[in-house]
Amino acid sequence: MAQRSCPACNAPDPGVLEAGLWECRYCGNRWNDPRPVCPSCGTVNELGTEVCVECGEPLTMLSRVFQRHTKQDTPLWLRQSRRRATDVKALAEEGSVGRMAALNEIDRVREQAQAEEHIKRKVRDRRLLTASLALFIVLVCLGVAAVIIASAK
Numbered sequence: 001m002a003q004r005s006c007p008a009c010n011a012p013d014p015g016v017l018e019a020g021l022w023e024c025r026y027c028g029n030r031w032n033d034p035r036p037v038c039p040s041c042g043t044v045n046e047l048g049t050e051v052c053v054e055c056g057e058p059l060t061m062l063s064r065v066f067q068r069h070t071k072q073d074t075p076l077w078l079r080q081s082r083r084r085a086t087d088v089k090a091l092a093e094e095g096s097v098g099r100m101a102a103l104n105e106i107d108r109v110r111e112q113a114q115a116e117e118h119i120k121r122k123v124r125d126r127r128l129l130t131a132s133l134a135l136f137i138v139l140v141c142l143g144v145a146a147v148i149i150a151s152a153k
């Protein structure tokens, strides 16, 4: 993976003015590049990458939040030594698998809640239908009784 450098003079380590807008420290050239740059190792990652392919540093809010949740109890020195390990890609993969599992779990819970809500609504509808049907029958019976009583007199 390439480190970012100025496309005009090829100077390394340009400054970022705002998200996606860059400025060369040497020649003042400005250019747009929305690809995320790893804050830890400076690697330019492809758009949509959530974890740095080089060192496993989270690049998006989502993965940052996720990593904070899962790695809260991991001491900083361990994280840093792990980051330097050779199988960082495996670690990054592990991270995305874990995130996928977390997202799947969220989906599953949501679907379950929706299914339960659906069943509840069905039961409610059925109760309402039964109640109105019972009321209707009672009214018909009363009507018939009234007609019978009226004609009997």
Ligand SMILES: [Zn+2]
Residues within 6 Å of the ligand: 006, 007, 008, 009, 010, 011, 024, 025, 026, 027, 028, 029
């Ligand atoms: Zn330049």
Ligand SMILES: [Zn+2]
Residues within 6 Å of the ligand: 038, 039, 040, 041, 042, 043, 052, 053, 054, 055, 056, 057
């Ligand atoms: Zn990195």
